[in-house]
Amino acid sequence: MSPHKTKPTSEHTSPVLQVEQLDIAFRRGASWTPVVNGLSFEVSRGETLAIVGESGSGKSVSAMSIMGLLPERSSRVGGSIRLRGRELLGLPDADLSAIRGNEIAMIFQEPMTSLNPVMRIGEQIAEPLYQHRGLSAAAAKAEALRLMERVRIPAAAQRYADYPHQFSGGMRQRVMIAMALACNPSVLIADEPTTALDVTIQAQILALIKELQKEEQMAVVFITHDMGVVAEVADRTLVMYRGDRVEAGATADIFAQPQQPYTRALLSAVPELGSMAGFAQPHPFPIYDMARGLSDTSSPLKDSVQSGPPWLLEVEGLSARFDVRSPLLRRVTGRVHAVENVSFQLQRGETLGIVGESGCGKSTTGRLVTGLLSATAGQIRIEGREVSQLSGLERARKIQMIFQDPYSSLDPRQSVGDALTEPLRVHGMAKKADCADIAARLLAKVGLPADAATRMPHEFSGGQRQRVCIARALAMQPGTIVADEAVSALDVSVKVQIVNLLLELQQEMGLGFLFISHDMAVVERISHRVAVMYMGEIVEIGSRADVFANPRHPYTRRLLEAVPIPDPRRRRERHMAPRELKTPYKPRDFVSPRRSYHQAGPGHLYMEADDDWS
Template identity: 60%
Template sequence: MNQDQTDMTAMQSAEHPLLQVSDLTVGFRRGADWNDVVRNVGFSVHGGETLAIVGESGSGKSVTSMALMQLLPREGTRISGQAMFRGTDLLQLGERQMERIRGDRISMIFQEPMTSLNPVMTIGAQIAEAILMHRRVSPSEARAEALAMMDRVRIPSAKSRYDAYPHQFSGGMRQRVMIAAALACQPDLLIADEPTTALDVTIQAQVLSLIKELQAESGMGVIFITHDMGVVAEVSDRTLVMYHGDVIEAGTTEQIFRNPSRTYTRALLSAVPRLGSMAGKGAPTPYPIFDIASGKVTEPVARPDTLHPEPPYLLEVRDLSKRFAIQSKLFKRTVARVHAVEGVNFTLRRGETLSIVGESGCGKSTTGKLITGLHPKDSGQITLAGRDLQAIPAAERAHDIQMIFQDPYASLNPRLRVGEAITEPLRIHGKVSAAEERQIAASLLGRVGLKPDMAGRYPHEFSGGQRQRICVARALVMKPKVIVADEAVSALDVTMKTQVVNLMMDLQQEMGLGFVFISHDMAVVERISHRIAVMYLGEIVEIGPRAAIFDNPRHPYTRRLLGAVPVPDPARRHQRSTVAVTELHSPVRSADYKHPERRYLEISDDHFVLETGDDWQ
């Protein structure tokens, strides 16, 4: 195509939107009545353009996208309006016609990869499935294209992991698989519903660059649904703000950030956790609370830190290692191992929060499961409150250490009312009567900011932020000394995120809890942490006090991690240096591999950095 043709195509794209949505209204049946949860929504998306849709949980963002893709249940759902996609109204198409469009001309990336991926299909087969369905290619050609896309979304050792299953991937790795599957057929329009929520900042930056690259190549339009205002500033041309099912503000991203006209938009932008907000501060400090309705700000009350700096430690980890065997299909012989955790050392004091950060697949979650006893360790020692973890009976261990998982919906039994879910550990250990269980559930719900009468509801009746609060309540029911929070706030919108973080700080002060906070959100990590450990390929490459890590990062990987954090300022998106797309090293090693000895350099008091070699990058 010559330059004149390219210019003409761009002009036509500017005149004729790829997608034009008008008066979209979505209602759900409640008994004999209809409840409209999205009302009269309208917007357009042009080829090569990115439209961001932002708002809190329950604002109607995801329902809007699901309605456009006709993925809402036909029974009990009422949809009206118009959604013109290249001259065709999507809302008038039958299921067979939509099947030909989904995954080919329009693709969607969903927020929760574990519930979106088929647990009994291999990763590679799920990516290749869309290619085989919509393209006239052979299985071998589909496999080659799927492998190429796995490489593009930075899945290490793609060829050897093609036949792995979703449960063998970390949350971030599964999200990369979802992105690869959605982009495999090079769609005209991509609807991305919180696509980078589970990704660390470096991979997030690379995936956003990949989407931009594909936009430039193919003129793909993007609808980007997110609660991360830093990502909005980074990627979007225009922004749509939704509140309780209505579009309350729309304009260019620059206009929305520079001069928001609505109180809600101003409060939403003010609530964004920002890197650098703790500069010059000592102890972790709760977030200011923003009242979305009024726009008023309540500053946190000053309080003393609860950290007990002197031993004995609540938790002590020494030379901890964990490897997962990869076996041949024929004779089940171990041919390689995934070195998930290698020689990890750290301590945790009473009232302290140690944050563990790093890329998806670096071993953060595995470390958390090792110190809670959910995975058996291969070597090393874990001491909990002065006792060897292996010597503590499981029932007793549950009293001392609990875990909050990333996905609150998957963590709760959908058949149990939340009151029963909260007190289930007590019931298992036969600690209290049924009447006492109800009292405890009501008390803990109130403690985490929910109404006691909510105990009789089921998990699906709560928002994501409320479900995470329920998981916090369940973790507290055994009165533990240590709580491992594995990406506990990553899926929450900004207002819910600040409230849950403040809740955790309040509980820490009240109960002297020790937190191991596993996260990829560096702004939240800066706010909540006393100390930070940076992990890469199963190893801690840098560990030290919060101020030392943020003010004086010494390991190249730490600097790369901090440099990739998106800035909530549209004017700076072209000024930021892009994160280099480097080939991720694989944690997969040969069966006879011997891990080299490592040496740490003490940079300052309690600030240690792994001596860099040629193999860290």
């Protein structure tokens, strides 16, 4: 790190950031709607304060007010925000601009909306170095490259000139972290910085932030709804609910003896790896009712018995390669080997979890089997029939998909009722006069009232919108549903409800789920079998119990070791050694090597590890 900004190590004594009686309101027409009420907290050098709560609790809005990023005309901020004793509220824009990105920095939740889409990645990282540290172009580029390597962006020199759309979601978040750390700020506000990241990358980023915090004695405000992350990183925790501070204290005390029902509800909804030990079948999450406490009256799910072909989905030797062309003559210069020789089967009433890091090919696999992408090689059979033999209608009636972001997958100009029945109307499977009754039945199936059919997507919460997407997937009465990160963006309590809903629907209808996720604890809860993907290949596949209790491939073990433990008493010192990230980009004439598998037990297969894993 740069020596001119290095601070001496000290105990947590003097607060760097002090927030007192913060009130925030937004203009709604002629009136003002309060969203944060009298919030107070402080954070000292070298200390991490976690602010937790579900969507709409006011935690991100509070962070935006600290940065001075709320719109002046439609927001009203009262109280006091002091950085090293200097009042920030009311400062001129020029003074705030000199502070933002230099003394106080922020990592935002959604990197794609925070990065300039027409500006190269390297230039965006270098920009604060020009602005705040006055580095020359050459020095700023060298420092930007060092930061890119520090946050584990592979082939940094080659990717310096790339644009944001050429990066995966996890890679874009690493860019945001590099930008925030460029000037070694005194205060770092991290707003859900690891929500979209895989567990191994999350562990590395958390370790990186802690390492930099220790070196620089940064004060960190960590905003999240992931209580496992809170347990790993936070010295103190503040819980928010609907704009109010509900509870605050030492993290260990909050986890051991939560005083408020809402805090207890948050903690009860945390999926914990290993909680399925002893269960042969998936098991619904217990639900915490703030009036009655924890309720776990559900019993383990039994196998669904359904008529019809036993295999809903059979995939054999599936591969997908995407051409990379030169910018001038558009010649094929190489190929991205996104999926490589993948084989698996899915039977009725079964959930196959597919896990792995961003870019491993799990989402591409889901899109291949649903027909959203075309395979380069391999066979896909749905209910015993080759995909090539199925019409579009037949395929739609046999397999459907639930996407990660329920808002972007719903037409904002279309009512929920129309969204649910449109596939039926397009394929001539329902008359317009019957659509209202059909929509009401589908909504009831996912626990929503019939009058929800007349409302628009923006009128629903994130969890409700995901229920609508599940109902839409059920409209064609498919046997198989591909759930691609379907609960990753949801709050913990909503995630629990959606997982329980999927399990209930599976039990009732004999559905087969291809559950794609990077949340290992949720995968353990919902899956019968698990496939682990790395660089487009399945490196291990077997029953959930075998894969989680007896992982045989080094990558599977690495994934499991990276999962945060939601217990501050078991906090581990992270030593996630950075590994050189391989790239799926290969030369045009590259021939993939033939892999061999070993059998660890009945149905439990794992790939022979490469030398670099030993």
